[in-house]
Amino acid sequence: MKRIGFILLAVLALAGLAWLWKPVPPKAAPFPADLGSVEVVAKLVEVPPGAVFHRELYHYATILRYEVVSCARGNLKPGDVIHVAHYDPWKPRAEAGDARAGQVGGTVRSFVAGDRHHLALAAPLDDHYMGGLVDKYFGQHAGVTYWALRTDVD
Amino acid sequence: MANPFSMLGWLGCAGVAALVSAAEVAPLATEVRPLGWIAFSARSPQGDWEVYAMRPDGSDRRNLTNSPDTEDFYPLFSRDGLQLLYRSMPRGQTLSGNDYGRQGRLMLARANGSEAKAMGGEGELPWASWSPDGRQILTLQPKGFAIVDLASKQVVRTFPRGGFYQQPTWSPDGKALVGVSNGFNTGWSIARLELATLQANAVSVADCCTPDWSADGQRVVFSRRRPHAGENGGYGWTELWQAGADGQGASLVYAEVGRHLYGGHVSPDGRYVLFTGNLWEDGDPANRGAPMGLARLTDAPMIAEHPQLRQVYPQAKAAQVLVLPAGHEPCWTSSQAPGLPR
Numbered sequence: 001m002k003r004i005g006f007i008l009l010a011v012l013a014l015a016g017l018a019w020l021w022k023p024v025p026p027k028a029a030p031f032p033a034d035l036g037s038v039e040v041v042a043k044l045v046e047v048p049p050g051a052v053f054h055r056e057l058y059h060y061a062t063i064l065r066y067e068v069v070s071c072a073r074g075n076l077k078p079g080d081v082i083h084v085a086h087y088d089p090w091k092p093r094a095e096a097g098d099a100r101a102g103q104v105g106g107t108v109r110s111f112v113a114g115d116r117h118h119l120a121l122a123a124p125l126d127d128h129y130m131g132g133l134v135d136k137y138f139g140q141h142a143g144v145t146y147w148a149l150r151t152d153v154d
Numbered sequence: 155m156a157n158p159f160s161m162l163g164w165l166g167c168a169g170v171a172a173l174v175s176a177a178e179v180a181p182l183a184t185e186v187r188p189l190g191w192i193a194f195s196a197r198s199p200q201g202d203w204e205v206y207a208m209r210p211d212g213s214d215r216r217n218l219t220n221s222p223d224t225e226d227f228y229p230l231f232s233r234d235g236l237q238l239l240y241r242s243m244p245r246g247q248t249l250s251g252n253d254y255g256r257q258g259r260l261m262l263a264r265a266n267g268s269e270a271k272a273m274g275g276e277g278e279l280p281w282a283s284w285s286p287d288g289r290q291i292l293t294l295q296p297k298g299f300a301i302v303d304l305a306s307k308q309v310v311r312t313f314p315r316g317g318f319y320q321q322p323t324w325s326p327d328g329k330a331l332v333g334v335s336n337g338f339n340t341g342w343s344i345a346r347l348e349l350a351t352l353q354a355n356a357v358s359v360a361d362c363c364t365p366d367w368s369a370d371g372q373r374v375v376f377s378r379r380r381p382h383a384g385e386n387g388g389y390g391w392t393e394l395w396q397a398g399a400d401g402q403g404a405s406l407v408y409a410e411v412g413r414h415l416y417g418g419h420v421s422p423d424g425r426y427v428l429f430t431g432n433l434w435e436d437g438d439p440a441n442r443g444a445p446m447g448l449a450r451l452t453d454a455p456m457i458a459e460h461p462q463l464r465q466v467y468p469q470a471k472a473a474q475v476l477v478l479p480a481g482h483e484p485c486w487t488s489s490q491a492p493g494l495p496r
Binding site for chain 1: 297320339341
């Protein structure tokens, strides 16, 4: 009986510890100061319906609209609206890079409207990406479309 | 004698869909047999990819590359049928269903495979396509299109790619190209680019790929995915379509439930179309390729009989498809040069 009580106590203690334990997110690598030509913090304005979908079959990039909050490198200023192509946007950024897209990464796990992202960007898009593109803003934006090299949670 | 394999039909070779009987396609085989040669890549008995040639009915097959140490693939006859481009990479590398045009080195040979020589290094001169006169090639790279003179190996013209990203094909009259573009809202559009003005127009903006010109350059044959009722896990099956190069008059060429039809290639006389019938998406080129098929364009629109397809295409004819051996990216020339002794 004593033995059963001890085991019960141990199980309860372990359960309590498990309840108290919070996973510590892996520490992100420092944000590189020389990746791409533009570094901004920007707010994801929206995720249009159909812009991000799970598709194992073919890789694609999707274009998302951001509003710049601050700019560390490049000629953007707060309030500017920019369009950014994200490769295989249904994947966490840390798992999205491959031979086709090259070095794509970051700590963002999914794209949620209103989130602020710390972005390293390159342009023009054609110099960095040859592949399928979903553009829900087709015909609504002119000028530079950026290629997201790194997308961290801000 | 015709290749007996070619008479079996999809059902006989893969158990997927029943087409018409062997007897019904026999006249088609007889009709196309003397019409030049088809080149394609396929696994050799040793397991490596080689470029083969055969008569359009599947007979008289011969190995054009004979290189067991390399994977040889993506053959393209020049328009006069005297020269052959293909790509070559070390044995053991996997052929990619989307990137085959930029894998390995570009090779140039006589149409019978002799006098093969490398035209560049690994990955260079990607997605090469012949000029009408066979003296230049058009290539597609991240920085843009480049036209290269074959004799001097000099780049004679460059221009922005404007969203085109794979499978460009130079038109028979040399005035335009068609290719896969991401510049028209959806990711896999077929588009035409006029080379004089660099103006592009969409040919088809559905999920499309592997375009090729008709012999007169007026129409484009291409693959188009159409998930009519959410079949195949919602992805649907890829059908063979054609449209005017200006995007007008799109119509079905051939559809089948259970196979993705890719690699459409129009015969030099414009009367027939070649294609592959893939069971899997990218898996077929990575493994053994897929059975190729040949049909009369005058029979279009046509379907392999299936209740679901019949509902979508009530006017379509029952397809007469001559089934050819497994291969990848076939092309066709009316020239007799591929059959000449090496």
